[in-house]
Amino acid sequence: MPEVTVVIATRNRRASLERTLHALHAHPAPPAVIVVDNCSADGTPDMVAGSFPQARVLALGRNAGAVARNHGVAAATTPYVAFADDDSWWAPGALTRAARHLDDAPRLALIAARTLVGPAERLDPMSAFMVQAPLGVADDLPGPSVLGFLACAAVVRREPFLACGGFDPVVFFMGEEARVALDLRTGGHGLAYCNDVVAYHHPSPDVGDGTAKRLLALRNGVLTAWMRRPARVAVAETARLLRAAGADPAARRAAVQLLQRLPGALVRRNPVPADVERELRTLAAMEAAAGYSTAPH
Template sequence: MRQPRTTTVVATRNRREALERTLPLHTGPVILVDNGSTDGTPAFVRDRFPHVRVVDAGRNLGSPARNVGVELAQTPYVAFADDDSWWAEGALERAADVLDAHPRLAVLAARVLVGPEERTDPVSVLMARSPLPGTAGPGVLGFLACGAVVRRSAFLEAGGFDDVIFFFGEEERLAVDLAARGWELAYVEAVVAHHHPAPSRDPQARLALAARNAVLTAVLRRPWPVVARTVLRAAGSGRPGLAGLRAAVLRLPRALARRRELPREVEQARELLERAP
């Protein structure tokens, strides 16, 4: 019997009902990292899904919880899933075949189908139109974590997700760091993930979080003129943007301590994507 090539890593917090629906849909090794749930998720999963390896972080690590799962994985590739997402039948085998065939490919960004109506996520649409070249598909400098399969060694080499961004939009900093190290990232439409997110309970808070993390990502890696434009864009976007700026200030010392501008060719590629229709 062929050894599994891909482990699915799920990060969760207080989403036991969603996990009850999605965990049976995962194939192969599964590692669930619990971000300090208070609804009994770790015990529930251990009891109902004994094949799933459960790691109880004891607190909310945010997106870096996925790093814990990647470190524990014993396979060359890792697929990420949210508690409300899963991979289509055969998708992980197809993804592993692509990664096997392209040894410099660090991230395979899949097509994400959203909700019962199975509409293509707008981010997937943008990635499909990327003007960047790629060997496995259009080159990208970002991805949706719940629709990404990564090369474990490359992910760990680049440091995984970081606690400055913490959560929401955490993919961009990792993507550009991988590109800066010479790794490829590509959108592969033939690999499909499903995502059935619950409606946001606080859309304004999510807008503020997006503004905060856009500013922090720019501070971490982009030239100062780009940082200035990002700050002005947030300031001009109303109350959520201003709230995001205030939140970014609290994390600014850590972002500045880890600041490292991208190589010129990666920054140029990022600017090309921003100018694309």
């Protein structure tokens, strides 16, 4: 598959990553794979080098969070890059279909895949929302327009992704997709949900702290607002978090971390144009009506 490289960022998830690499290398035409290791202490780079010599390993000297993926994209030599996590992988044929869509649609810069979760292959809630085409379907795109994606199940056109800066260190992890999506859309690129491009996501039920994830979502939603939303929206989001901090320990921790990271967000502040902001408001209204949220935006 000469047009697509799979980039996987990982940290201390050796067993899970091994399963993902086995799944990718079982494809009839295995894709090129770059594993970016976020300073793991469990021997992940050695495992990849020993068991999957076809894969390239970039071992970082520190945990770079989501920014690790940028290193993989920069190292790729193909025009398109598919992201996977150490607990997700692509269905056979999915990347061929993604490359065909990108070949046929010059404006298309990102494909959000249909994501099937767990052994039961349950449709991810974000996929279920996107397939409803809340932003319509543009004539020059292969599926419904979107303003978000799951980083474990997306294919990007390499050059626009790098040009917009990729994932940034301000949010670090959790909700890191939001600013990338907004910047691609602001740059005139298309983002589309493609139902025929399928990814599998098998998150471990015993990995991850729900409170910690909620804290990161709260913090990063406000940081993203300061980077890309109108001041009134950023102020309102900040005030909402501060009100929640009065009774919620996780919100208090999020507020403290927000203050620590806010200078970095303000340095990167560049509000989206009015048409993109209108699309965000449209999405927010439809998500509220459906009882679902793709936040943080």
